[in-house]
Amino acid sequence: MEELLLRYFYGVGRSPVGSILGRITRSRAYVLTYHRVLPAAEHARERGQAGLSVSVEAFEEQMSWLAAHCVCLSLDDLVSGNVSTRERNVVITFDDGYRDNLTHALPVLQRYGVPFAVYCTTRFLTGDCTMWWYEIPGLLDQRQALDFTWRGRRYRLALGSSNAKLRAFRRIRAVLMSCDAAQQADLLDVLRGHERPRTYESLCLSAQEVRELDRDPLCTIGAHTVNHDVLANQDEPTCRRELQESKTFLEQLLDHRVDHLAYPFGGKAQAGHREFQLAKDVGFRSAVTMVNRPLKMTEEEALALPRQPVRWLTRAQDLEGKLNGWSTLCRVNG
Ligand SMILES: [Zn+2]
Secondary structure, three states: OHHHHHHHHHHHHHOHHHHHHHHHHOOOEEEEEEOEEEOHHHHHHHOOOOOOEEEHHHHHHHHHHHHHHOEEEOHHHHHOOOOOOOOOEEEEEEEEOEOHHHHHHHHHHHHHOOOEEEEEOHHHHHOOOOOHHHHHHHHHHOOOEEEEEEOOEEEEEEOOOHHHHHHHHHHHHHHHOOOOHHHHHHHHHHHOOOOOOOOOHHHEOOHHHHHHHHOOOOEEEEEOOOOOOOHHHOOHHHHHHHHHHHHHHHHHHHOOOOOEEEOOOOOOOOOOHHHHHHHHHHOOOEEEOOOOOOOOOOOHHHHOEOOEEOOOOOOHHHHHHHHOOHHHHOOOOO
């Protein structure tokens, strides 16, 4: 159903009605968020997992469409105001630091000459590759129900169907995202039944691979904090450390400045004025959120740039509705 609704929604977005109404919230430039680009079989499995991928085929169609219809820019160009005043400007970004950005996305981006940024979670580069957004769906997959008590509250989650598993994942995710780092570690320990966490090294870029990506002139490496926790839930010294240490780590790894940041999760509840100010204090030149609102290209906005997500179901033809103001007007992020 979700899929049909999105097809209809972006169908209207492409129509003259969508295009005219979209003008109300249309921006000169858009930043698109990707996570993973996977071959079809792996991409199909992702839906029941974190749902963070697009297929290589869909990605190729999207880059082809963007190269034909937009000016694709680097983050530096966007932040410097070096944008086309006649055409739509688009910046491609990838969050977290997945290996497929190098193996599957890069060849496509090179083919179309599209600049892009990869925001790296730096603990992945030191071999600490736990990711609850993969681990929890894996845990739920093995069970028919989950019953646990945490902080005095009992949770009884039915897991009898894939929809029930998805609902349970969303419920647990909401709790995890309301926690600070210590609470989150505690809840995850309960959910794992005090077993060791699963790690996902094979999914993550290594330090060597980030250097390899960085050598490509199309690529900008940015920071995505050390631990990928919700910054707004951490105390100020922790938040500052997350920003500073990820920046310094990458600068030492790459031997040049790292000016750009993506706030983990990046919604209004996960990064706000305190985080924007800290990002500025630490010396970032730009920082991206996951808030879908018009991009105004003002100097103050550089540390709180809006973005549009590209998700599992996004097709090349849906990009029109994302880049003409329609999805921003309707606040749809699918
Ligand atoms: Zn992320």
